[in-house]
Amino acid sequence: MNKKLLVLLFAVALIGCESMGPKTQTGAVVGGALGGVAGGVIGHQSGRGFEGAAIGAAVGAIGGGLLGNSWDKQDKLAQETNPNYITIAGIVDMAAKGMPDDVIIEEIKRTKSVYHLTSETIDYMKKNKVSNKVIDFMLSTSAQG
Numbered sequence: 427m428n429k430k431l432l433v434l435l436f437a438v439a440l441i442g443c444e445s446m447g448p449k450t451q452t453g454a455v456v457g458g459a460l461g462g463v464a465g466g467v468i469g470h471q472s473g474r475g476f477e478g479a480a481i482g483a484a485v486g487a488i489g490g491g492l493l494g495n496s497w498d499k500q501d502k503l504a505q506e507t508n509p510n511y512i513t514i515a516g517i518v519d520m521a522a523k524g525m526p527d528d529v530i531i532e533e534i535k536r537t538k539s540v541y542h543l544t545s546e547t548i549d550y551m552k553k554n555k556v557s558n559k560v561i562d563f564m565l566s567t568s569a570q571g
């Protein structure tokens with residue numbers, strides 16, 4: 427496959443991120459980077475490192491973008507229903523700032539935020555230091571909403 431064509435396709439895909447939501451953009455960039463590394467390693471073993479990296483980056487960007495897009499849609503829908511809704515990013519930010527679990531939970535209650543968490547979202551929150559106590563409370567909100 428032509429190397430210039432692969433680079434051009436990848437560049438066009440990244441330019442498209444301009445009109446995407448913030449989580450879609452982040453997912454596409456992170457997925458592209460991880461996919462590129464994995465594809466490069468796999469492709470190198472068959473003597474086609476560059477092509478493997480390009481294909482891996484494209485597949486990773488698409489997969490990461492789709493996951494991020496679903497999070498963007500969930501946030502948008504929740505904020506349309508409840509303007510006080512605290513996004514997943516907001517919860518992660520509170521945890522990163524060292525806000526106690528009980529304070530985060532009280533904010534979720536106060537804003538009547540409801541969450542329908544996926545395993546990917548839970549993994550993301552755990553990797554970003556959101557406690558199991560907060561995650562468990564967030565999971566319990568889906569039964570209320």
